[in-house]
Amino acid sequence: METAFTIQQVAQRTGLSLDTLRYYERIGLLEPVERAPSGHRRYTPRDIAWIELLLRLRDTGMPRAQMVRFAELRRQGDATATERRLLLEQHQCALEQRMRQLEQHMAALRQKISRIKEVEARRDGTPQGVAGTESQRTIRLEADVEDQRA
């Protein structure tokens, strides 16, 4: 009737370690998992789905406290649906903002890379006659580093 998974199987499916799974339960991210008569944990597909959601939230930078809060709300059932939705929407906003910031960082990074390329070009492309000493070039061209004012 109900498929049940061992902690090992869940670890494989989710990529979490056994220790981490138990740890998440300890800190309240997972509600206490069902047990076999032996005391071994038996995870339901629902548990797995929940873990997968948690991982998304974690990977998108949701603070631990917020995740615990979300887990608590979930335990209280559908009555808290709106509150949970608001929490997720808030997180969504934060994530959007974060992504915009990353875009900006990316642009700056691209710029930095092309500045370094210029340095490389000057270095490789101006081999007038014989090779000058390394130190001369080193001193002359290091300017790229401080080019970063913007």
Added chain:
Amino acid sequence: METAFTIQQVAQRTGLSLDTLRYYERIGLLEPVERAPSGHRRYTPRDIAWIELLLRLRDTGMPRAQMVRFAELRRQGDATATERRLLLEQHQCALEQRMRQLEQHMAALRQKISRIKEVEARRDGTPQGVAGTESQRTIRLEADVEDQRA
């Protein structure tokens, strides 16, 4: 000739704390900063530019070891330009991948939110006659949570 900033000023400009600035110097992210005769740190605009680059790298998730490596290369001057560029390009790739992953998480989040909205709609939109007990609804509708199988 050369503008110099106190640690306080740099903290304000960069958003880092005094302690963090000193800490970065200790672990080699910043090369030893110039000192006033008194022993107080005097940061140059170049230092600030470097810190700003570091912050970008940090905020885009570059591992600390890689940042230290990058700092070391920079100290060695233009001779290491290519190596530095490769390092940045590698980081850029990692960042692109990360951003794609975030997009996916974002999509999943949107889906999750609309599922919760359905729950809310069922709850609010089916007030046939009188209000039923809270507990009844709670049990019936909690399905949304395990809907997360994909």
Added chain:
DNA sequence: TCTTGACCTGGAGTGCGCTCCAAGTTTCAT
């Protein structure tokens, strides 16, 4: 001169998110 505030150093402390360990069951294949 005195005091206040900015700065210095070395080192200890913190919170997060695991990760590892020891000592003791339980399960399972042979």
Added chain:
DNA sequence: ATGAAACTTGGAGCGCACTCCAGGTCAAGA
């Protein structure tokens, strides 16, 4: 029946990235 593998618990340990503290020096205005 036996031994290895899987599981349990409570608690200690770890790496990161700061953050705080004590005890001292330095700078500048009343």
